Amino acid sequence: MIVFRYLSRELLVTLSAVSAVLLVIIMSGRFIKYLAQAAQGLLDPGVLFLIMGYRMPGFLQLILPLGLFLGILLAYGRLYLDSEMTVLSATGMSQKRLTLYTLFPATLVALLVAWLSLGLAPKGVAEVDRIFNEQDALTEFDTLMPGRFQTMKNGTRVTYTQGLSADRGELSNIFISEKRLSTAGEERGITVLVAESGRQEIQPDGSRYLILQNGYRYDGTPGDADYRAIRYDTYGVLLPRPEISSELSEREAIPTRELFGSDDPRLQTELQWRLSIPLLVFVVTLLAVPLSRVNPRQGRFLKLLPAILLYMAYLGVLIAARGALDKGRIPQAVGLWWVHGIFLLIGVGMLYWESVTLAFDRRRAMREVRHAQA
Template identity: 45%
Template sequence: MKILGYLTRDILLHTVAVSFTLLVIIFSGRFVKYLAEAAVGNIAADILLPVMLFRLPGFLELILPLGLFLGILMAYGRLYVESEMVVLSACGVSPSRLAAYTLVPALVIMALVALLSLLIAPLGAAQSSALLDDPAKSQGLQNLAAGRFQTRSGSNLVSYAQTIAPETGIMQSVFLSQRARSSDGRPELMVTFAAEGEIVINPDTGARYLELRDGYRYQGLPGRPDYQVAYFETFGELIPEPEGGIRSAARVDGKPTVELLASSAIADVAALHWRLSLPVTVPIVAIIALCLSRTDHRRGRYIKMAPAFALYLLYLVLLANARSVMEESGGSPFVLWRVHLLFLALALSLLYGSGVWRKLRFRLANRSRHAAA
């Protein structure tokens, strides 16, 4: 029990340290990226930090398995370099027993990841989506400021609203101007006037639309007589979201797990098996890390860090691709689970492969000696 407590404490301390470092790096990078969106008006600045905090469990469910993986590599790498593993082996601690000891902290992390993946992260995603979809926090085409002309980032669109109701986000006296090209390639100008407008969110897809009411659209080249005038009672235009932006996360991530269990939609089934598969990765990567941590004093404790990290990234990439295949082609969930089976086989081969190969060579050598005698 003392050995188990010693190994468990060492692994968990390294896991917490690595996970905290990774969390600070990833959280800071995402915060700076989303802060740029707030700077150009894609989201309200005052909800940026609450939205990031609500999405924190979604970061942790991916960071903790990686933190455990690197924590085992660092903890056991130190034990190998300082010859403590040699002492444990001489005291009768076999690879199987060491794997059993390693699975104890892995099961703790697995339970935490399962709690995050199945319960806490969906709640956080739903809360962040509710904040982003709040009309009072998403005013106008790009959080328009009343009485100011604004230019949308990455386009030639100029927008203006005379007044904006803070409770509903409804804009009065809306003006839009955008440079574009006609079907024959000629430059032209599109100018839109509307009595009022507001942001409308599709409840199924989460896409945002600018809906204008009671207005006119003028399209053509200034100074030329061949321009078009169109009157509309209602006019809607999709508001494109920046790639990788804060609203780009799929709406299915905010659905409760119970709702996914009762759904037969392809996206919901893929999301459900993705949530179930995240905890399964923890014991698998723990065994792989145990096997890859073997080193000695000459090679050092960090010699296998880079290839081990590349192997972990390959694991995650294959899982993400399997989920994409399920969503796009409606494939069986086995597409996702066969990735786990592949890496489970790899973990077992790394753990027992050398021992099986030694026994096989020993038996072949004995048979050769008996045959020669």
């Protein structure tokens, strides 16, 4: 029991450290992406941390299996390097018993991943979709920030206001530049609007206009002297809605209980994917335990690169099989289970390879002894 607690503690501490580093790296990349959308006025800066919080279960369900895999390699690799595993082997610690001890913390990780994959992650995706839909319903006026040039309509419009009231009802010193495009998408010049003040006006059909007052409109092409200037007292500009793209699919937000009773092949693929992630934990555990065995003279990182390549191959084949299952190239009855079966056999083969090799060497030595005695 003391050895079990020691191994579990070493494994869980390394798992937590590796997973924390991976989570920071992945969340930083996504946060930068959302921050760029907020800087363009496509997202309200106030919802950035809310989005990241709802996306965290989806990140963790993929990070924890990799963290466990690397945690076993690093933790057990250190024990082999410090000859602690040699001492444990001398007291009767075999590869089978080591694997059995490792499966206990792996089961805890698998239960956590199952909770994330089947429960929290779909709820988080649904909340993120709701936030994006709310942001998509906003207009340029709602996301406008004073003192900042804001790009809208795929870069064809640039808006600037020097001042904005607390209730976002009044603007001052407004500048709007918009490219005029033909029906074929060709640029036909630029329209520039400047105004002393402006306000938002909602029409009965729900469309919103920015009503500009006391300003000028300039129409022309940069570099040409042919342009037109119009002074106006009141001018209305239609406010477009921000175009926010979400990388999430709708089926990722469907609760797991609804997937069980569905006959839709795409939903069945999603269900198999969610079930595959907890199963991934057990398979990578069987792969990592034999790969963690290193010679102290060779160093703890000798097998790290091949092990990572094996894990990438496992996950890559699983993702490819998911795409093929979506397109109907793989029968639903076969599903994703064959991928787990292949790598499970690889793990079991590596686990028993040492025992088979030792038994073969022992039999060969006995034959040589018998031959020498004869």
